[in-house]
Amino acid sequence: MDQSLFTGPPAVINGITPAPERARTSIEETYLSLRQEILNGALPQGSKLHLEGLRARHGISTTTVREALTRLIGDRLVVAEGQKGFRVAPMSLADLEDLTYARMQIECLALADSVRHGDDEWEVRVVAAYHRLGITEDRLRAAPALHFDTWERQNMEFHAALVSGARSQWLERMRMILFHNSERYRRLSATKGPPPLKVRDEHTAIFEAAIRRDAEAAVEAMRVHIERAFNVIKSAHLLPESGGGAALPTSRNA
Amino acid sequence: MDQSLFTGPPAVINGITPAPERARTSIEETYLSLRQEILNGALPQGSKLHLEGLRARHGISTTTVREALTRLIGDRLVVAEGQKGFRVAPMSLADLEDLTYARMQIECLALADSVRHGDDEWEVRVVAAYHRLGITEDRLRAAPALHFDTWERQNMEFHAALVSGARSQWLERMRMILFHNSERYRRLSATKGPPPLKVRDEHTAIFEAAIRRDAEAAVEAMRVHIERAFNVIKSAHLLPESGGGAALPTSRNA
DNA sequence: AATTTGGATAATATCGATTTTATTGCGGCG
DNA sequence: CGCCGCAATAAAATCGATATTATCCAAATT
Numbered sequence: 001m002d003q004s005l006f007t008g009p010p011a012v013i014n015g016i017t018p019a020p021e022r023a024r025t026s027i028e029e030t031y032l033s034l035r036q037e038i039l040n041g042a043l044p045q046g047s048k049l050h051l052e053g054l055r056a057r058h059g060i061s062t063t064t065v066r067e068a069l070t071r072l073i074g075d076r077l078v079v080a081e082g083q084k085g086f087r088v089a090p091m092s093l094a095d096l097e098d099l100t101y102a103r104m105q106i107e108c109l110a111l112a113d114s115v116r117h118g119d120d121e122w123e124v125r126v127v128a129a130y131h132r133l134g135i136t137e138d139r140l141r142a143a144p145a146l147h148f149d150t151w152e153r154q155n156m157e158f159h160a161a162l163v164s165g166a167r168s169q170w171l172e173r174m175r176m177i178l179f180h181n182s183e184r185y186r187r188l189s190a191t192k193g194p195p196p197l198k199v200r201d202e203h204t205a206i207f208e209a210a211i212r213r214d215a216e217a218a219v220e221a222m223r224v225h226i227e228r229a230f231n232v233i234k235s236a237h238l239l240p241e242s243g244g245g246a247a248l249p250t251s252r253n254a
Numbered sequence: 255m256d257q258s259l260f261t262g263p264p265a266v267i268n269g270i271t272p273a274p275e276r277a278r279t280s281i282e283e284t285y286l287s288l289r290q291e292i293l294n295g296a297l298p299q300g301s302k303l304h305l306e307g308l309r310a311r312h313g314i315s316t317t318t319v320r321e322a323l324t325r326l327i328g329d330r331l332v333v334a335e336g337q338k339g340f341r342v343a344p345m346s347l348a349d350l351e352d353l354t355y356a357r358m359q360i361e362c363l364a365l366a367d368s369v370r371h372g373d374d375e376w377e378v379r380v381v382a383a384y385h386r387l388g389i390t391e392d393r394l395r396a397a398p399a400l401h402f403d404t405w406e407r408q409n410m411e412f413h414a415a416l417v418s419g420a421r422s423q424w425l426e427r428m429r430m431i432l433f434h435n436s437e438r439y440r441r442l443s444a445t446k447g448p449p450p451l452k453v454r455d456e457h458t459a460i461f462e463a464a465i466r467r468d469a470e471a472a473v474e475a476m477r478v479h480i481e482r483a484f485n486v487i488k489s490a491h492l493l494p495e496s497g498g499g500a501a502l503p504t505s506r507n508a
Numbered sequence: 509a510a511t512t513t514g515g516a517t518a519a520t521a522t523c524g525a526t527t528t529t530a531t532t533g534c535g536g537c538g
Numbered sequence: 539c540g541c542c543g544c545a546a547t548a549a550a551a552t553c554g555a556t557a558t559t560a561t562c563c564a565a566a567t568t
Contacts, residue, residue, distance in 0.1 A: 024336055025551070051520065061553045063317050066521085070321050074328020076427065082278055083559055085520055095423075102424035105363055169349075170356035170435075173330065174428045279521070305550065315523045316550085337529055339550055 030058050030068035038077050038088055039184050045091040049078065075177060077184070093239040096185050100230040103178040107226065108219045110163040110171050111206075115215040118165025123211065129154070129161035130207045137200055156183070158203065162210060162218075186229060189236040198228065284312050284322035292331050292342055293438050299345040303332065329431060331438070347493040350439050354484040357432040361480065362473045364417040364425050365460075369469040372419025377465065383408070383415035384461045391454055410437070412457065416464060416472075440483060443490040452482065 034054075037043045049069060051062045058065065069086045072078035080086050114122065133154045139147045156179070163175065202225040209217035233239070288308075291297045303323060305316045312319065323340045326332035334340050368376065387408045393401045410433070417429065456479040463471035487493070 027551075052518090062520085063522090063554095064552060066321060067324050067551095070324040071327065073325065083520060098422050098424050102422050102428070105425070106360075106428075109359055168352050168356050170352050170432065171359070174356070174360075174431075177428075178424065281521075306548090317524095317552090318522060320551085321521095337550060339530095 026060055027064050027067045027071075030054075030060060030064060031071050033058065034068055034072060035075070035077060035180075038072070039180065040187055041184075043088050045088050045184075047088050049086040049088065051085065076181060091185065091188075091239060093234065093241050096230065096233060096239060099178060099181055099185070100226060103175070103182055104223060104226050106171060106175050106178060107159075107163065108222055110166040110168070110175055111210070111222050112215045112219050113167060113171075114163045114165035115210050115213055115218050117167060122161075122165035125161040125164055126158075126207065126210060129158040130203065133158045133203065134200075152183075152187075162206065182229075185233050185239075188238050189233045196232075199225075202228065280314055281318050281321045281325075284308075284314060284318060285325050287312070288322055289326060289329070289331060289434075292326070293434065294441055295438075297342050299342050299438075301342050303340040303342065305339065330435060345439065345442075345493060347488065347495050350484065350487060350493065353432060353435055353439070354480060357429070357436055358477060358480045360425060360429050360432060361413075361417065362476055364420040364422070364429055365464070365476050366469045366473050367421060367425075368417045368419035369464050369467055369472050371421060376415075376419035379415040379418055380412075380461065380464060383412040384457065387412045387457065388454075406437075406441075416460065436483075439487050439493075442492050443487045450486075453479075456482065 034043070043049070051065050054065045054069075055062045069078050069080070073080055073086075077089050078086050079089050118126075133151075136147055136151050136154050140151050159179065163172065166172065202221065205221040206218055206225060209215075209221055288297070297303070305319050308319045308323075309316045323332050323334070327334055327340075331343050332340050333343050372380075387405070390401055390405045390408050394405050413433065417426065420426065456475065459475040460472055460479060463469075463475055
């Protein structure tokens with residue numbers, strides 16, 4: 001699975017731990033670096049991505065910058081207009097609503113399949129990821145700033161482990177795109193403080209249902225988890241309404 | 255909807271041709287051209303995409319070729335390996351199975367939402383697209399070779415119209431990627447002859463259910479449609495069981 | 509005052525060439 | 539015989555520069 005959004009080399013047989021993230025080519029290096037900056041907001045939504053500026057900052061050629069940016073288009077983190085260059089993909093409340101809806105559908109599909117068909121190794125991965133995340137969450141309460149990045153990575157890995165038993169590569173690719181885009185919104189409201197206790201509870205609910213192979217319960221817990229995350233961001237009032245997209249019901253499919 | 259996968263000319267969302275939408279930049283031109291060749295098999299799965307060859311053939315610079323190819327990576331029609339360049343994304347029966355599954359999930363989600371929430375304009379679009387497709391199908395029986403490309407376009411437009419009432423842009427993006435990839439498989443087995451009568455019947459079933467606002471029936475009909483398409487391709491025995499197009503000798507087309 | 513026009517400026521798109529990395533073929537050596 | 543290393547070659551990645559296109563602003567026109 002050497003997909004664009006998934007970093008690094010063949011990313012470990014068992015699906016977890018994108019780990020070292022070495023970048024062998026300088027395009028990839030730039031790609032990863034830029035993605036990071038977009039996800040954490042260093043490059044704010046809608047901002048122009050000037051070739052010359054990026055070239056200078058990264059010490060590479062404009063051609064290389066262009067290619068890195070083009071790869072980010074595939075991840076829907078960057079948009080390109082006619083002859084007007086690149087910019088960071090815009091964000092809006094309407095877009096978040098839509099994104100949340102889409103992600104809920106896909107993540108839940110994958111989770112259900114994963115819970116139903118995950119093998120022993122899958123179980124082990126889930127337990128490991130859950131436990132590891134728990135450790136970091138404890139540390140996070142003591143020293144938030146110190147372990148924040150670690151938490152974010154392990155949070156992502158926990159979610160990845162949960163669905164790693166699902167058999168559809170295509171769904172996984174779609175999930176990854178949606179997950180990363182959600183991540184960008186989540187970090188908008190992330191206060192760099194300890195995550196609310198609720199998050200831990202929600203993870204626990206998903207985890208326990210998954211391990212006891214109760215697909216429906218796991219899916220329901222995942223829905224709650226995703227929906228609450230949406231509400232947190234929404235009520236932070238950091239987003240423009242615009243985007244034109246009609247409001248979507250983010251709740252269950254009818 | 256200025257999406258990467260959505261090709262230009264006949265977007266035809268409301269029946270009237272919107273704008274020529276010609277490819278203004280030479281990267282886009284190359285992108286569209288290459289995509290076409292990949293979809294119709296002129297560039298077979300797994301084949302190496304040599305920069306120099308493409309540069310010469312398209313009369314552009316390697317840099318431009320690279321960027322067009324990078325955009326195709328976002329559509330999952332091309333894969334890039336480390337320092338080994340680009341190749342056409344491999345096909346396999348396993349991949350088709352997976353792809354069909356994923357597409358069924360997403361296309362059906364979109365269809366259900368569309369049928370439930372499509373407005374009058376949506377209905378008009380569906381009726382128009384269905385009727386237009388019907389006309390072409392009649393002509394196709396008389397002179398297959400002549401109208402084949404038209405049929406393919408209108409078939410895609412019919413499916414697009416069906417889900418055009420769905421409100422999720424994100425789901426639509428995912429659907430588009432999956433649809434195009436399916437298209438590549440379908441054309442593997444397309445005989446350039448008239449499409450089986452069954453296809454017409456299936457389209458009719460979907461169409462009628464959609465217009466009478468019966469979401470469940472429409473989804474069921476869509477499932478049948480997608481699944482049969484899968485079986486047709488599968489029984490054509492044109493695909494390797496699993497991944498990896500064996501190293502085809504470098505396609506050297508003039 | 510608003511719109512248009514022309515030229516200067518800035519940014520992007522594209523090119524041709526160089527550097528870096530993979531692949532291939534061929535002798536030597538175990 | 540078959541494996542290993544080493545040149546020679548081919549290809550990809552990257553660069554620096556040129557060609558195109560958009561943007562801005564001021565002067566001119568109505």
